[in-house]
Amino acid sequence: MTMTQPQLIPPLAAMSDDPVLLEDVTLAYGDIIALNNASLRLPTGSVVGLAGSNGAGKSSLIRCLLGLTLPQSGRIRLLGEDPRELSDAARARLGYVPQTPELIEWMKVDQHLDYIGAFYPDWDAARVADWCAKWDLPPRQKVAGLSLGQKQKLSLLLALGHAPQLLVLDEPVASFDPLMRREFMRTLFDETPDRTVLISSHLLSDLERVISHLVLMKNGRVLLVDEWDALNENLRRVVSPIRLPSGPGVLAQHTGSEDTTAVIDTRQFPLSDLPSGARQVMAMNLDELFVELMS
């Protein structure tokens, strides 16, 4: 599999009030490069799916964005501010669900919610109580005794209770059953207009329902950023008897013994430019696109 230069298609024109901005961020742990000049800009109101194989850099990107990890180089703006010196006002507009719930184990559920809620002027205790009831989260139970799924629910409520404008979720639904995952996705759009959501997940069929934009990461780089509808309509998998000329519009190609399988972007590589004998021009869902670009 050869990969052409990573394509960075800015989703929208640069706006100073974009809630998420990373430019040329590089993060290494010794010899291991977690982020390699990764750049990303998310417009307000976008719901962005962050996908990539394990080790592609998804969690590193999120941790750098939130100021939890300090990269070696690059520029980062979170809600217009330096993430390591975030003002209280910006903090009040941010919700984060970490990959592993970070909870205070000895507290009871309702105690924990009240404790975190006290930090936020806009905390909606009544709504949080409603969610607890709806999601079967027992308020009087000790956090230590909760199942992993229940801990994830609690972690989600702690991030949602103040109706944040920017919600960052790192694999938030891994322990949820399909019904709860649907319920969770409905909650994303609950009464907070123009909320920006960045959600990293391996559950691509879940992402397909809700995302406006897709970000694909590979080897610490941002490989692809675009509106998901546009990708769905313009990316095609083709089988060609000869290799395609590499260049813009050819995202990946793999040559086997008989022929070449490629992923093209028909906005830059029109179907009419395909060599004669090319066949199986197929649209792809997110699962199929992931397999073609990541394997």
Add this chain to the structure above:
Amino acid sequence: MLFDINPSAAVPIYRQIIDQVRRMVAGGLLKPGDELPSVRSVAAQHAVNPMTVSKAYSLLEAEGLAMRQRGVGMVIAQRQPVRELPDRLELLRPSLQAAAQHARQLEIPMRDALALFKNELEGDKQ
């Protein structure tokens, strides 16, 4: 009224909604004045992004197929747009693209595929 939405299809969700409304109007299942379900209810029911449903409705409105009515929401327009030939050709395009994909998968020579389509067109005339 329920939309049939398959988020894992290779067709974007907004396009699935548009195509269904077009087909239901063409087939008489939706009549002028009929209400479309609210953006909120479609989004909640299918756990999809409300912006996606909005996008579909806005495009249906731009096309003249549906209109926004104060206090009601989206309804099927009284007068369906008179379509010029290029527009009607565009409506045909998705099904032909699907047919072309099938033809390629089956490795049917272009000449035979075109002959078959011609045959189907002429068959309708009789």
